[in-house]
Amino acid sequence: MIIKNKGLKIVSLVACATALPMAVQATNGINLNGYGAKSAAMGGVGIGGTVDAVTASVMNPAAASFTEDRFDGGLLILNPQRRAVCCNAPDGIVSDKAWFFIPNMGITYKYSDDITFAGSFVGKGGGRTEYKNNFFDASDDGVLGIELAIGEMTGAISYKIQSNQSIGLGVVVAMQRFRAKGLDAFRTFSADPNFVTDKGFDWSYGAGVRLG
DSSP states (O other), X not given: OOOOXXXXXXXXXXXXXXXXXSOOOOOBTBBOSOSSHHHHHTTSOOSSSOOOTTHHXXXXXXXXXXXXXXXXXXXXXXXXXXXXXXXXXXXEEEOSOOOEEEEEEEEEEEOSSSEEEEEEEEEXXXXXXXXXXXXXXXXXXXXXXXXXEEEEEEEEEEEEEETTEEEEEEEEEEEEEEEEESOGGXXXXXXXXXXXXXXOXXXXXXXXXXXX
């Protein structure tokens, strides 16, 4: 559509501007919306095309065939502001530990014209809260909070079938750790109240495959 009338152009621009939201905020739950600087800057792009050595295995191992020998690494710095309004904190209380540092790195090696190896490690996501005042239990002067961290390592091989087509297989090893502090008020809701809180880190591991 072409608008030649100047006044109509201005009205159209104002109408479009008012139709757009003034602020947009979104998250991907506890997971990041992208891995590596380029993927994150493009909203998580990386499955359908080659971005860098990080996404070459963590998103789509077949993409490694279209990546030259390279190493990419980065550090994502997050500063989320977390505030709780609950129980003994009706006016709200802000969580400490506001800075988070999440690493990512990847490497690709072209073994031959057809075969490429790739490997990566990424912090997949998680979160942490830490409140100096336990708003669930006023008699508890300890720290209240939870922490979850998720990491993933991938080793992949990609085979180029033709100039614009490839297949890839990645072996994935995932790990996560979790701990809770100051949740004594919830012991009565658990089938095993002695293991609800203040037990340090609990680790879990898993493995699988990723096809591309």
